[in-house]
Amino acid sequence: MDAKSEVLLRQPELFSGNILLVNPPQDQLSQSLDATISIWSWNFADHQYFLQSGYHSVFDIVPPQQSFDQVIIFIPKAKELLNYVLEHCAAILGQDKPIFLVGEKKAGIEGAAKQLQAFAKPVKIDSARHCQLWQIKIQQQHQVKPLEAWLKHYQYTFNQTHLDICALPGVFSQDHLDIGTQQILPFLAQVKAGKILDFGCGAGIISAILAKLNPKNHMTAVDIDAFALHSTQLTFARNNLTTQLTTIAITDIRDVDDRFNAIVSNPPFHQGIKTHYQASENLCQFSKNLLKPAGELWIVANRFLNYQPFIENSFGHCQIKSDQNGFKIFYANKK
Structure with a gap:
C-alpha cells in the first residue's frame, strides 16, 4: 500500500x-x-x-x-x-x-x-x-476558468517560420523550450518523411515542426498524459497545421499498433517526482518492431542516460549524431 x-x-x-x-x-x-x-x-x-x-x-x-x-x-x-x-x-x-x-x-x-x-x-x-x-x-460555488486561461505559450522560430507552442498545466517544460528538445530540433529536417511517431509528445513541438517541414507527413503523437495529448492538439490547432495528426494514449511503446517511417523522441524518464527509465529503455529495445524497412529512430537524451547499448542490441548499430550541452542525439535505422 x-x-x-x-x-x-x-x-x-x-x-x-x-x-x-x-x-x-x-x-x-x-x-x-x-x-x-x-x-x-x-x-x-x-x-x-x-x-x-x-x-x-x-x-x-x-x-x-x-x-x-x-x-x-x-x-x-x-x-x-x-x-x-x-x-x-x-x-x-x-x-x-x-x-x-x-x-x-x-x-x-x-x-x-x-x-x-x-x-x-x-x-x-x-x-x-x-x-x-x-x-x-468549500464555502461557496466556484466557476471554472476557460481552458485558454490555463494555457502557457512560447514561440519557436525556424526557417523564418513561427510556431506558437501551447501547453497545459503539468505538461513537461510547460512555459519554455527545454534544452533536450533544443538539441534535436536542428536534426528534424533530416528525419525520413512519411508516417512518423512522436513518442512522449508533450506539448507537441516535435510533431508541429515535422508537420511544418512536410505537410504530407502523417504524425502520430503518443503520451501517457492526457494534458500532453490535449496540448499537442491545441498546438496543431493554434498553428493551423493541416498535416494529419493522430493522438493516442499509451503506457509503453509496445502499446502502439502501427508501422512508421520514423520514430522521434525526447523520451521521459520521470513519473511524478520519481525517476523511471523503463519506458525509455523499452523505446530503445522495441521501436525497431514498429519501423518499416529503412525506417529510422531518432532519440535525444541526457548524456548520463546510457541508451546506446539498448539501441545497438536491437538495431545492431547506433550512431551518435551530436553530443553537446549535456545531451546526445542517438540515431539508428532498420537496414
Missing part, C-alpha cells in the same frame, strides 16, 4: 458516500474504503489499472461531471496543475463538502496545502509515513 493511502486509512471514519479519487496511486485503497469510488486520472497507466480493477475511471483533463460527496486529491508534481485540479473539483463538489489533500513531504505537501487557502481555511488532519493529510470545506 502506498504511504499516502496508509495515511488516509488511519482516518477511515472521515470517508463515506460517493467519493472521487483524483490522481490516486495504483494500490488497494479503493477496496479498503467503505464508499462508492470513482477515479479521475490523467495518467493512462493508472487509468488502465483502475478500469481493470473494476472501478469507474475517467482519463481526461476534466473530472467526471457528476455529483460527489467528497473529493480526495493526491497532489500532482506541478503547482499550477494542482490549482487547476482544485478549481475543477471545487466546481463539481459544491458548498459545504470536503476536499482532502494528501501527499508526501518531499513532494511538497506543505506548500500544496497553502494553495487550499484560495478556497477555504485548510486544516491539517494527520501527519504520518512522511506524508500529510489536509482538509477544506
